[in-house]
Amino acid sequence: MSAGTEEPFHSVDVSSITRSPLRATLRTPDGVPIEAVFESCTGREDGADGGPGPAGGTGTAIVVAHGFTGAASRPAIRRAARVFGSRAGVVTFSFRGHGGSGGRSTVGDREVWDLAAAVAWARELGHTRVVTAGFSMGGSVVLRHAALHRPDPRTRADAVAAVSAPARWYYRGTAPMRRLHWVVTRPAGRLVGRYGLRTRIHHRDWDPVPLSPVEAVPLIAPTPLLIVHGDRDPYFPVDHPRMLAEAAGGNAELWLEPGMGHAENAAGVGLLGRMADWLVAA
Template identity: 70%
Template sequence: MRPGPAGQTSRSSGRPLTERGRRTLLRTGDGVLVDAHHDPGPDTRTGAGGPLAIVVAHGFTGDLERPHVRRAVRVFAQRAGVITFSFRGHGASGGRSTVGDREVLDLAAAVDWARRLGYERVVTVGFSMGGSVVLRHAASGGTGRDPGHEGRTGARLDAVVAVSAPARWYYRGTAPMRRLHWMVTRPAGRLVGRYGFRTRIHHEDWDPVPLSPVESVPLIAPTPLLIVHGDQDPYFPLDHPRTLAAAGRGEAALWLEQGMGHAEHAASDELLDRISAWCSDRCVQAA
């Protein structure tokens, strides 16, 4: 989650959306229309399990047309089909951002579309706010409804990857996060979000407060889970990924990336390729 122009420090080598693929509007479980795009990628097969799709969940203030998102698509599409979408309140999607709460319904719609397109194996990869969303989505069994502490995953997912994700809500321990909270909670901040960063933010507080990322992690097993975080992340220090990995009780993999900053724009092509290779390998092992 970051209150800055998504991908401003990244140079893109991604393909334009019009080159190939299919764009559509998906209707979420609560009736919001979400802008989505499918890039078929190569004719990739994960063993006997059939084709693989990677569903990408961007960070706060991003959308599916941002250069850093398109760059991730280009890398991921070398191994799999890729579904990208803009969270509610972002880009051409309807509604207003709830900064990680109702966004699980947006991701659920995108995963369902991947299944309807014929993909037999589906992996979710989320960045920052999107990282918290993929964790909650997997814990919910793919429904977007918090299961509570007694819940157990029934998610139709083959693996989950959270990059630069927070471990807990309401974190204000860094200056960038204090600025983000100002943008989300203050009327003037929401105006800055709307006109400065093209992000429409809901004015209501969470009610109830959704299950936190760290509370979600224990509910994801046995689905393979990868936590990726940069040691130079200016938003969330290293106690966040370590807390998430510890909550996995030995079931979650943790990659701490030297010199990496925050989320999509800080993820190198090499890292993105390693992530997609990990996803593919997990699906082969499960086949």
């Protein structure tokens, strides 16, 4: 289960479009339909002072990549979208195998193509600057996407924020990660994923193993990079963000958040606002 050589992004097939907010089905290079939602900025930065309305924008758009078992419609992602939307246009989407998207989750591998489709759509809507914010699995995806798509003007990210992202694959050092590996790797676990967690997981192992987040980070520069992590994250201890920041070689800003847990569910309004300000200004 691998994307193999990372292909250039081919096309976005936008269909089933409605307005206010704008909804679309995007098509990845391997043919997976991805549900996506665009919402214009509610503040002064984009669209509130006579600028573009729900059909598009001209300033910054933030593309939000959720964590494993999340979706565009989940409350934590909707909260992030509301906060980000006060500073910029926002695209939310569901990774393959999640929410209303097709396919099956590859747990961070081919999801890079899903994110690329969402970034390309934001640019098609007229945004001159597109940045990404990812949580947990989505954090690993935004890092890999930023490295692999940096040369492509259509699908690249202009700034990147990774929250609660792992530094390396196959980490089993905490009880939550051991449970997650059982869900992903065992037939009974994938049944729990499908019916209990509403996540369809691919049954094949990675072959070859994709570029890891810590291997991707040195390739991101000079794109601005923000790494955010809670000091009470039950999944990944703080050696993960420190490893990522060190690998960035001075290109990354690291925020270790006191008392914060894991990913979008633990990201409060204040932190999301600071992230949005950083992404817009970076």
